[in-house]
Amino acid sequence: MPKIKMIATDVDGTFLNHDRDYNHAxxxxxxxxxxAANIRFVVASGNHLGHLHKVFAPTPAVQTFVAENGGLIVDHGQTLFETAxxxxxxxxxxxxxLADDTIRPQVLRLSGxxxxxVVQGNQPLDPDAQDYFIDNLVTVPDLLTVDDxxxxxxxxxxNDSIQAMAAKLNQxxxxxIHATASGFGSIDIIAPHMNKAIGITQLAQAWGIAPSEIAAFGDNDNDQEMLRHVGLGVAMRNGTDSVKRVANLLTPTDNDHDGVLNVIEAILADEV
Structure with missing residues (x-):
């Protein structure tokens, strides 16, 4: 296969272990x-940009982010692409x-x-997770009045209903819109035809990198398009069956045992 020139990785369940950490050193x-090998490293996540900056603060050399499932692409502080x-x-x-009890969620948020x-008083299924993932929370009386x-x-x-619910929302x-299950009982609803694959493709084209020269890592449904699109799609050993089916490679270890870093090591050694 062509030489890898770009590595893109999902974060939660992929790059991070279950303690939401990684091997910094x-x-x-x-x-x-x-x-040194002229291989670009890119974070590709459904999370908002501020959270990703916080996650990768221990390794400040990470400066390229495909956030919001491709909706916002920032490189070294500069916004390159934006799809709202x-x-x-x-x-x-x-x-x-919100008007339909058959699809109404526990909580609904707008990421801007x-x-x-989020509407004041709405309680998430996991308040600790909301506190961790969202550090720019703004309470409003009505989501329909948000202007951003x-x-x-x-x-x-x-969590056991999110794949079926995402399909129902798309129908x-x-x-x-494009609804995609992002894991942990969460569904991201983004612009139609937008996904991580589109985001990393925009970035790669700006850098003169072909899809065949990209390796990408993921563990969940919102990573499928990205893994299917690149030259080396790598599914996490702990990933969903749906993402494993579209991958070229399965990590030899899971996210609790440096799954991504072990494959990066193999890429650096030209062993994949």
Whole structure:
């Protein structure tokens, strides 16, 4: 296969272990070797940019982020690409979801350029997880009054129902949104035809890198398009069956045992 020139990785359940951490020293050393080998490292996540900055603060050499499932791409502090959901669509979808008990979630949020908006008093299924993932929470009386650039609508449903619910939402709002299960009882609703694959492709094209020269890591449904699109799609050993089916390679170890870093080591050694 062609030489890898870009590595993109999901974060939770992939790069991070179950303690939401990673081997800082080993990764910092790998980053130096990746730079020397002219291989770009990219974070590709459904999370908002501020959270990703916090996660990778121990290794500040990480400076390229495909956030919001491709909706916001930032390199060294510069916004390169931005794909928002039109506000009229946001309001139409939010109104319809909240009005229908068959699809109404435990909590609904809007992830925007200036904050993540939630209705005051709404209680998430896992408050600790909300505190961890969202450090820019803004409480509002009504999501329909939010006036911001909205990259993503995010909702929480019972974890065992999120794949079926994502399919139901896509069927309910064809050509308006793209709903994808992101794990942990969460569904991300983004602009139609947007996903991590589109995000990393925009970035790779700006750098003159072909899809065949990209390796990508993921563990969940919102990683499928990305793994299917690149030259080396790597599914985590702890990943979902759906993401494993589209991958070229399965990590020899899971996310609790340096699964991503072990494969990066093999890429650096030209062993994959």
């Amino acid at each position: 080993r990764f910092a050393q790998q980053l130096q070797r990746l730079t 959901i039109p506000l009229p669509t946001v309001r139409e979808v939010v109104h319809a979801i 350029a200036h904050g993540t908006y 650039t909205i990259y993503k609508i995010n909702g929480e449903w019972p 309910r709002f064809p050509q308006q």
